[in-house]
Amino acid sequence: xxxxxxxxxxxxxxxxxxxxVLFILSLKxxxxxxxxxxxxxxxxxxMILAIAxxxxxxxxxxxxxxxxxxxxxxxxxxxxxxxxxxxVPQRTALSHAFGAFCVTLVGTAEFYLRSPDVPPFMMxxxxxxxxxxxxxxxxxxxxxxxxxxxxxxxxxxxxxxxxVNLSLLAIAIAVxxxxxxxxxxxxxxxxxxxxxxIFGVFMIIPIGGADMPTxxxxxxxxxxxxxxxxxxxxxxxxxxxxxALDGSSGFILSVIMSKAMNRSFTNVLFGAFGQVQPxxxxxxxxxxxxxxxxxxxAGILAAANKVVVVPGYGMxxxxxxxxxxxxxxxxxxxxxxxxxxxxxxxxxxxxxMNVLLAEADVPYDRLIEMDxxxxxxxxxxxxxxxxANDVTNPAARTDKSSPIFGMPIxxxxxxxTVMVIKRSMNPGFAGIDNPLYxxxxxxxxxxxxxxxxxxxxxxxxxxxx
Amino acid sequence: xxxxxxxxxxxxxxAAFIGFEVIRRISPLLHTPLMxxxxxxxxxxxxxxxxxxxxxxxxxxxxxxxxxxxxATSNVVGGFLxxxxxLKMFKSSRPTKP
Numbered sequence: 356x357x358x359x360x361x362x363x364x365x366x367x368x369x370x371x372x373x374x375x376v377l378f379i380l381s382l383k384x385x386x387x388x389x390x391x392x393x394x395x396x397x398x399x400x401x402m403i404l405a406i407a408x409x410x411x412x413x414x415x416x417x418x419x420x421x422x423x424x425x426x427x428x429x430x431x432x433x434x435x436x437x438x439x440x441x442x443v444p445q446r447t448a449l450s451h452a453f454g455a456f457c458v459t460l461v462g463t464a465e466f467y468l469r470s471p472d473v474p475p476f477m478m479x480x481x482x483x484x485x486x487x488x489x490x491x492x493x494x495x496x497x498x499x500x501x502x503x504x505x506x507x508x509x510x511x512x513x514x515x516x517x518x519v520n521l522s523l524l525a526i527a528i529a530v531x532x533x534x535x536x537x538x539x540x541x542x543x544x545x546x547x548x549x550x551x552x553i554f555g556v557f558m559i560i561p562i563g564g565a566d567m568p569t570x571x572x573x574x575x576x577x578x579x580x581x582x583x584x585x586x587x588x589x590x591x592x593x594x595x596x597x598x599a600l601d602g603s604s605g606f607i608l609s610v611i612m613s614k615a616m617n618r619s620f621t622n623v624l625f626g627a628f629g630q631v632q633p634x635x636x637x638x639x640x641x642x643x644x645x646x647x648x649x650x651x652x653a654g655i656l657a658a659a660n661k662v663v664v665v666p667g668y669g670m671x672x673x674x675x676x677x678x679x680x681x682x683x684x685x686x687x688x689x690x691x692x693x694x695x696x697x698x699x700x701x702x703x704x705x706x707x708m709n710v711l712l713a714e715a716d717v718p719y720d721r722l723i724e725m726d727x728x729x730x731x732x733x734x735x736x737x738x739x740x741x742x743a744n745d746v747t748n749p750a751a752r753t754d755k756s757s758p759i760f761g762m763p764i765x766x767x768x769x770x771x772t773v774m775v776i777k778r779s780m781n782p783g784f785a786g787i788d789n790p791l792y793x794x795x796x797x798x799x800x801x802x803x804x805x806x807x808x809x810x811x812x813x814x815x816x817x818x819x820x
Numbered sequence: 821x822x823x824x825x826x827x828x829x830x831x832x833x834x835a836a837f838i839g840f841e842v843i844r845r846i847s848p849l850l851h852t853p854l855m856x857x858x859x860x861x862x863x864x865x866x867x868x869x870x871x872x873x874x875x876x877x878x879x880x881x882x883x884x885x886x887x888x889x890x891x892a893t894s895n896v897v898g899g900f901l902x903x904x905x906x907l908k909m910f911k912s913s914r915p916t917k918p
Contacts, residue, residue: 460884587832
C-alpha cells in the first residue's frame, strides 16, 4: 500500500476492519442455536462501529439529513422486525428489495457524479451493480407479493416468455457494454435501470408458490453480489466482504433448495413448474383408502413407542403448530419417543418449518433433517403426516413418469403405520396423485388439521392412564 | 485497471471462500435466521449512502442518498430484530445450560 492515511481516515479504516472481523464471526457463531445469539451481538456491534466510523468521514457537511434518514429507516425497520413467523418469507423478500433499492440508488448517484470520467473496469462493475440491483428490486417485490398472496401464486406463462425475458436481459447488457466504451452517454443510463426493472417483474411471473424457497435464496444471492459490486465502485473493502458473504450464503441456500426439489436453476427460472400436469386419466381406477377417527388414531399413537411427525406448510396454513406441540407434550409424557422430520423445502423459505415449530415451543433437538431421519423410518411405529404431500410421495422414488421423479423425499411409507391428516382426497399443490394414501398400512384422517389434532390430544389426555 | 480494483478482487475472492466455508457448516435448522442475518449485514451498504447524503455534492445524489439510507437502515434494524426474535424461540429439550 502506498496510500497514506491521515487522521480520521486511519480511524475509519480500522473501524471497517474490526467490523469485517465481527461480520465473519457473526456468521461463524450462527452454526448452532447455542452460539447464534452471540452472532447477532457481534453483527450489531460491527454495524454500529462501521456507521460511527463513517460519520467521521472528512467530507461530510450535512449531518442533519443523515440522522433524519437513519431515524426514518429505524421507524420502518421496527415493524418489519415484528412480523409474525408465518410472514417471515415475505418480510425477507421485502428486505431483499430494500437492500437492492439502496444499492441501485447509490450506483445511479455515483454514475451521474462521475460521468464522463469513469474508467472502463469501474463502469463495468457499476453496470453490474445497477443491473443486478434493479432486477432484484422488482423481482423481490414480486416474490413478496406472491408470498403475501396479493398477487396470484399460480405461475403465469405465455408463448415466447423465455425469449422476451432473455431479450430484455440482452438489451440491458448491450447498454452496459456501450456505457463501458462511452461513459459520457448519460442519456442512456436510465435504460440500464428501467429495462432490468421490467425484467425483474417478468422473471418472477412464471414462478409458482412451491418454488419460492429457491427463488428467495437466488434473490438473496443477487442482492449480495450487487452490494459487492457497489463495494468495488466505492472502493470499500468492508462492503465487498459483506456482499461476498451474503452472495455466497444465498448461493449455497439456492443449491440446497434446488437439490431438494430435484431441479436445476435454469429449470426453476425458465421452467414454470406448478402447472397442473395433463392428468393420467387412464390410471384413475377406483382405489380404496382406509380412514380412521380421532379415537382410533389416539389409540394407535398411545400404543406406539416411536412416532415421527412429518409437518408441511399445510400445517402452518391451518395454524395447527401449537396443537401439534400439545400432541408432542401428551405423547412424550406417556413415554412415547416423538420426533419431527423436516424436509428442506417444508415451508416457504429455507428453514421456515423449524422456525414455525420453534415458535410453538417444540425443542429444536427434536427437529431432524431429512437425511438424518430417513434411515429411522423402518423402526418407526407411526409416521404422522400433517399438511405435507409431495415430499412424502413414494412415486418420486419409483415412478419414472411422475413429474417429481428423482426428488428426495421422506421415506414415510417405510414406517409400520402411516397416518395422514388431510382435508379431502384432492391432489396437492403440484397436482400429483400420491400412492402413499392407498397403501394398506396408511390411515387417512380426514378433517381440518387443527381440530383433528385437538381431538386426538383431547382423547389422549382424558383416556385413563 | 487501478491497483485498488485488483485489491478489491483479491478481497472478494477471499471473502467468498470464507463465506462458503463458514456457511456450509451452518445447521439447516437455522437457515431462516441465517438469511435474515445476512440481510442485515448486507445493509452495511448504508455507509456508502451516508457519504452521499453527507457530502451533498448534488441535489440529485443527495435525494437518492437519503432514500438509500432509509431503505438500508430499515434492513439493519428489521433484520437484527427479527433474527433475534427467531433465535430466542429455539430451545433445547435438554435442560443442561452451560
